[in-house]
Amino acid sequence: MSKDVLLKVELLSDPNLLCVVRATIEQLTELFGFPPPERRSVTRAVDEALTNIVRHAYGGQPGHPIEIVFRRVPPQRAANRGDGLEILLCDRGPAVDPLKLRGRRLDEIKPGGLGLHFIRQSMDTVEFTRKRGVNQLRLIKYLQGARHDSNS
Amino acid sequence: MQISARRTENTTIFDVSGDIDLANSPEMRKALLGELREKRTPRVIVNLTKVRYIDSSGVASLVEGLKASRDTGTRLLLFGLSPAAREVLQLSRLLKIFEVFENEEQALAS
Numbered sequence: 001m002s003k004d005v006l007l008k009v010e011l012l013s014d015p016n017l018l019c020v021v022r023a024t025i026e027q028l029t030e031l032f033g034f035p036p037p038e039r040r041s042v043t044r045a046v047d048e049a050l051t052n053i054v055r056h057a058y059g060g061q062p063g064h065p066i067e068i069v070f071r072r073v074p075p076q077r078a079a080n081r082g083d084g085l086e087i088l089l090c091d092r093g094p095a096v097d098p099l100k101l102r103g104r105r106l107d108e109i110k111p112g113g114l115g116l117h118f119i120r121q122s123m124d125t126v127e128f129t130r131k132r133g134v135n136q137l138r139l140i141k142y143l144q145g146a147r148h149d150s151n152s
Numbered sequence: 153m154q155i156s157a158r159r160t161e162n163t164t165i166f167d168v169s170g171d172i173d174l175a176n177s178p179e180m181r182k183a184l185l186g187e188l189r190e191k192r193t194p195r196v197i198v199n200l201t202k203v204r205y206i207d208s209s210g211v212a213s214l215v216e217g218l219k220a221s222r223d224t225g226t227r228l229l230l231f232g233l234s235p236a237a238r239e240v241l242q243l244s245r246l247l248k249i250f251e252v253f254e255n256e257e258q259a260l261a262s
Contacts, residue, residue, distance in 0.1 A: 015175035022171070022205065040236050047207055051174045114208035114244050121243050 006032075006070045006085075013054045013064040013091075021068070022047050028070060032085050033143055041122035042085065042141050048115040049089050049137050056100075057093025057135060066091050073140060082143030084124070089137040095130050153203075155183055163195040165256070169202035172210035180210065184217035184228070192224050197259050201232030211240055218250060227251065231259045 001008065007028060011017050022043050029039040050066065058064040066089065073084040120126050125140035153170040164187050172180060187193045196217070200206075214230070221228040231253040233241070241247040253259040 015173070018173050018175060019171055022173075036235075037239075040239060043205075044207070044236070044240070047173065047205075051207060051209065054174060114211055114240075118208055118240065118243055 002071070004071045004073070006072055007068075008070070009068040011066050011068075012062060013058040013066055014062045015051075015054055018047055018050055018054075021050060029085065032072075032083075034085075034141070038141060038144075042087070042139075045119045045122040045139055045141075046087055046089070048118045049139070052115050053089065053091045053093065053135075057091045057096070059093075064092065076142060079142075080145060081124075082145055084140045084142040086125075087139045087141075089139070091135050092133060093135060096128060096135055153179065155180055157183070157187075159193075162193070163197060163260070164191075164193045165197045165199055167199045167202070171205040172203055172213075173205065173207045174209050177207070177209040177213045181213035181216055184213060185220055188217055188220040188224055188226050188228065192226060195227045195229065196221065197229045197231065197256070199232055199256065200230055200234065200237055203232075203237055204234055206237045206240055208240070208244075211244055211246065214250070215246065229253060229259045229262065231255055 007024070009021065009024065011021065025043045025046055026039055029042050034042065046068070053066055054060065069088045071086045071088070073086045075082045075084070119139070123139045124142050125138065127138040129136045129138070153168065153172055153176040155166055155168045158165045158167065166183060168180065184196065184198075187196050198214070217228050229251045232255065233252060238247065241250065251262065253262065
């Protein structure tokens with residue numbers, strides 16, 4: 001395992017495990033140095049991403065594999081950002097339709113379609129890719145201010 | 153998540169505790185729609201004081217409750233929002249759509 005990897009979690013597509021992952025992320029983001037609002041943002045983004053995998057990639061069926069890898073990535077000094085927490089979420093569901101990754105407009109009051117919006121609002125980087133039958137969602141949240149980086 | 157109801161003649165208060173997520177939001181949805189759409193209780197209040205986390209499926213359940221209240225001419229009120237609950241309603245631009253109160257007394261007085 002790369003030295004930049006902070007944590008690797010393998011779980012099955014069971015909604016009852018979401019609370020376990022949230023608790024883990026709350027602890028990890030605190031350890032990483034994020035203040036409470038950013039801890040909630042990262043937790044919310046990963047929880048919503050997992051919810052999408054369980055509901056859409058695996059059609060609500062339990063027992064399918066999900067992998068989450070947490071890594072430390074270098075600061076973006078030009079943007080006055082400290083170290084970043086990168087989170088890779090991988091599933092083996094069908095390819096995702098890019099049109100469905102846009103999220104819906106918020107000027108309509110209707111249930112559903114909010115998860116992607118929450119993810120995009122919560123993270124600094126959100127990228128979807130598919131390689132060799134694996135959907136990968138890459139999320140990054142940076143610490144604000146260079147004083148937080150690992151070299152200080 | 154746990155949900156329990158306190159009922160008076162015209163009002164039902166749902167006391168919800170724990171996290172509302174994909175695993176249990178259908179339970180809250182069923183409780184809200186049963187009260188608003190089937191029983192047509194004039195005023196339904198959701199106590200979120202002990203809810204630490206609410207995800208998009210939980211927000212969707214609240215929106216369905218809101219739509220049911222509008223369809224039936226009843227009211228759905230919320231109080232006791234945690235920072236996490238307030239944030240998701242702000243992110244989804246719903247904070248001003250719901251009737252939100254600080255505490256139970258204010259909700260009952262409205």
